[in-house]
Amino acid sequence: MIQEITMRYNQMKAALETLSAYLYAHPELGNQEFESAKRHTDFLEAHNFLVEKAFLDIPTAFKATYDSGLPGPTIAFLSEYDALPQIGHGCGHNMIGTISSGAAIIASEMMGHLGGKIIVFGTPAEENDGAKVDMVDRGVFETVDIALMAHPSNETAVAVECLAMEALQFEYIGRAAHAASCPEKGINALDGVIGLFNHVNALREHMVDSARVHGIISEGGVAANIVPERAVAQFYVRAKTKTYLQELIGKVKNCAQASALATGTQLTISNYEKSYDNMVPSPLLNQVITEHFKSVGIEDIKGARASMGSADAGNVSHVCPTAHAMFAIGDETLAGHTMAFAEATQTPRALEMMEKVTVAYALTALNLLKDKSLVESIKAEHAANLTQA
Ligand SMILES: [Zn+2]
Ligand SMILES: [Zn+2]
Known part of the structure; x- marks a missing residue:
């Protein structure tokens, strides 16, 4: 044959x-x-x-x-x-x-x-x-x-x-202001994203080895002298089973929300691609x-x-x-x-x-x-x- x-x-x-x-x-x-x-x-x-x-x-x-x-x-x-x-x-x-x-x-x-x-x-x-x-x-x-x-x-x-995978986008909205002359009037959306990355880095220590969380900052402000009004991060969260993926996604979303609370930004979480x-x-x-x-x-x-x-x-x-x-x-x-x-x-x-x-x-x-x-x-x-x- x-x-x-x-x-x-x-x-x-x-x-x-x-x-x-x-x-x-x-x-x-x-x-x-x-x-x-x-x-x-x-x-x-x-x-x-x-x-x-x-x-x-x-x-x-x-x-x-x-x-x-x-x-x-x-x-x-x-x-x-x-x-x-x-x-x-x-x-x-x-x-x-x-x-x-x-x-x-x-x-x-x-x-x-x-x-x-x-x-x-x-x-x-x-x-x-x-x-x-x-x-x-x-x-x-x-x-x-x-x-x-x-x-x-x-x-x-x-x-x-x-691995099972979900593509999560985190959009933080703050308020623009002159970053030097009146920063107190601004709310920094980029700080929301940076806080998210820091919380996720802390979470990483306690994830099972077979899981992955990795992301980029896709929008981080438009000029260094403007407090960023909008900042966006895109992440992939991956795990061996759908059950653990859901558990991990819950924790990553908590990281995002904690950062929004700390920075006073408005957070919107969405899926930017299909889940596998x-x-x-x-x-x-x-x-x-x-x-x-x-x-x-x-x-x-x-x-x-x-x-x-x-x-x-x-x-x-x-x-x-x-x-x-x-x-x-x-x-x-x-x-x-x-x-x-x-x-x-x-x-x-x-x-x-x-x-x-x-x-x-x-x-x-x-x-x-x-x-x-x-x-x-x-x-x-x-x-x-x-x-x-
Ligand atoms: Zn490929
Ligand atoms: Zn391929």
């Missing part, structure tokens, strides 16, 4: 590598990935997938379906193709959609009489406004049995933990993928990796078993969200991994379509893990 999949990969190899290279050279930010989405849907349409563009009225989302017409599991591949400001594809999302489309097409061509459906979901704006959150909220994954995606990294690990869920583990699914990774010659597969980041695939994992494997395109010194990482997606090593992961994921999809009891076991395990997540 690997031979036939590899043969089919080779027939598409140039097109897939061109797709990834095009995205690398023409990065588009979240929710502006019009050309990136079009290149994916053109490719899927040319390979007999039925494409719904602007899926759910999200302009750069899509749903591409191959329906065998026979009963069977629905296997979804998740595509991402958004880039980062100034550093382009520093998270390597130019490879994610490419692998998902390649694996989905190969599996669709080989599924024969197995039955079931293969769907590729184009999911925009993972970096800043994850469309998967809307898709989950609107029930898109209720009819999906298993969701698969793979993300480039500096090491290969199939079992990946992502933690990843619900699916060890059995990960085991299946690990076997297929090994069978295509992927070496040095690490054990469970605790990524301290967050991903909107986490939300999908709260609905159906979801795989978010990481695959190495460089050595351990390679850091994500850098230009060096974007460049690494174009190296021979990355292209070799793109082929191997695509072949392994096509194998995984065919394995799942064929073995319906395996799908049921994976779903049963997921349901049990969901109650603890």
Whole structure:
């Protein structure tokens, strides 16, 4: 089977590598990935997938379906193709959609009489406004049995933990005044923000190691001789479970309110981006993928990796078993969200991994379509893990 999949990969190899290279050279930010989405849907349409563009009225989302017409599991591949400001594809999302489309097409061509459906979901704006959150909220994954995606990294690990995350904005409003001639008439909004940072720094000592709180001052006044009337801080709060996340958010909000009280500023707290869920583990699914990774010659597969980041695939994992494997395109010194990482997606090593992961994921999809009891076991395990997540 690997031979036939590899043969089919080779027939598409140039097109897939061109797709990834095009995205690398023409990065588009979240929710502006019009050309990136079009290149994916053109490719899927040319390979007999039925494409719904602007899926759910999200302009750069899509749903591409191959329906065998026979009963069977629905296997979804998740595509991402958004880039980062100034550093382009520093998270390597130019490879994610490419692998998902390649694996989905190969599996669709080989599924024969197995039955079931293969769907590729184009999911925009993972970096800043994850469309998967809307898709989950609107029930898109209720009819999906298993969701698969793979993300480039500096090491290969199939079992990946992502943290639950909430994006909180703190807006402090004070009163402007001449900072030298009549400071007593002013209320300093920047002091509200600085107090927030100091309280959060004190809180940090008492957080569990697996949590993260980190922020920036996005507005801190307009001139040094004016008491800042308005100051804004944006934070990400992250934790391993949704329960601890809520506890931590409560404490961070208290820090913000304490600072508002101390400075006499007016505080407004809001969410500036969507919240992401933690990843619900699916060890059995990960085991299946690990076997297929090994069978295509992927070496040095690490054990469970605790990524301290967050991903909107986490939300999908709260609905159906979801795989978010990481695959190495460089050595351990390679850091994500850098230009060096974007460049690494174009190296021979990355292209070799793109082929191997695509072949392994096509194998995984065919394995799942064929073995319906395996799908049921994976779903049963997921349901049990969901109650603890
Ligand atoms: Zn990223
Ligand atoms: Zn990413």
